[in-house]
Amino acid sequence: MQFYGLSEGRMSDWHIYRECGVVIDMYKDDLNIRQYQLSDAAAIVEMINRDPFHLQKGITVDEFERYLDEPGAKSRENTFVAVRKNQIIGYISLSFVSHLSGRKVDSYSGIDVDWRRKGYGTRLIQFILEHLNQYARSEKQTIHFVLRVDSRTSGMLELALVHGMVKRHELLILRNCKIDQAQAVPLLKNYFFRSPTPQDAAIWASIYNDAFNGNKTIESVVHEFASVEFSPELNILAFTIEGEPAAFISSRMVAGVGQIPTIAVKPSFQRLGLGKALLLEILYRFKKAGANEVTLSVNTANHKAIGLYENNGFTQCATRGYYYKTISPSDN
Secondary structure, X not given: OOOOOOOOOOOOOOEEEEEOOEEEEEOOOOXXXXXXXXHHHHHHHHHHHHOOOOOOOOOOHHHHHHHHOOOOOOOHHHEEEEEEOOEEEEEEEEEEEEEOOEEEEEEEEXXXXXXXXXXXXXXXXXXXXXXXXXXXXXXXXXXXXEXXXXXXXXXXXXXXXXXXXXXXXXXXXXXXXXXXXXXXXXXXXXXXXXXXXXXXXXXHHHHHHHHHOOOOOHHHHHHHXXXXXXXXXXXXXXXXXXXXXXXXXXXXXXXXXXXXXXXXXOHHHOOXXXXXXXXXXXXXXXXXXXXXXXXXXXXXXXXXXXXXXXOOXXXXXXXXXXXXXXXXXXXX
16 A cells, blocks of 8 residues: 655654654654554544544444445545554544545544644644645645634634635534424425435435535445444435435434434425425434434525524534645645
């Protein structure tokens, strides 16, 4: 496997070298950044689940390992751990997806809550950017790196700005703490709902791509549905009476908190009340499942959707900005 990492002698006050194919970065406190090994999984998962605002909170060791093998994402070979005195205090996992002008790279990374505000987050970002610079040059591809900045996590905004990242869009994070008041509602006339099966992967991907102009693959949906944490009753497909796929809602529950990652409605079925019907149905299902609250996110520019959620018990609790940095093969 080819490895991309920090180059020797890049900064005068850093001592960086290669050993056994692994980049070792020694700076003041013996922090090593090395490639991920299977034996690291438990420590990473514990670190993720200690962070109340981490996007992967609730993940298990098996699910973390499955995530690394998502089709086409190249995550396994682009996952690293930050080790200080034999203790894992941070990690980096990059997910590569196709983009019209190169590759979009999402970053799932973090520093353990006990080691924050000590400069280690800066170290991880510097490592990621140098890694992606070398990747871009080697593969002759433009990279669009994405960093999520949660307003509840101190220091993230400063990290993005000091490294020249630009905000493309921002999401509102909304919370509904009145799940006990959710009621069963009649289904919309001329539609029916059912839980998805692996045989629906092509339909699921098609709805998503039509709704968001995306490029979700059938393989990635099959991978998602095969997860042991995938709950069919908390994921709903909507069809017309004639059997035409129209929309879906995906959700999961972690430690009593319901999470709704996606509500996708095909453009030809939007503004007909289908999104609201799916939302009310999933809130009722969360109530039956014993959820204490439900969270979701929505683009700050989507005023109609924000109004829908606020009219159905959701309130704003935070924001998540998406900051981009474009790295071309010619960058130094």
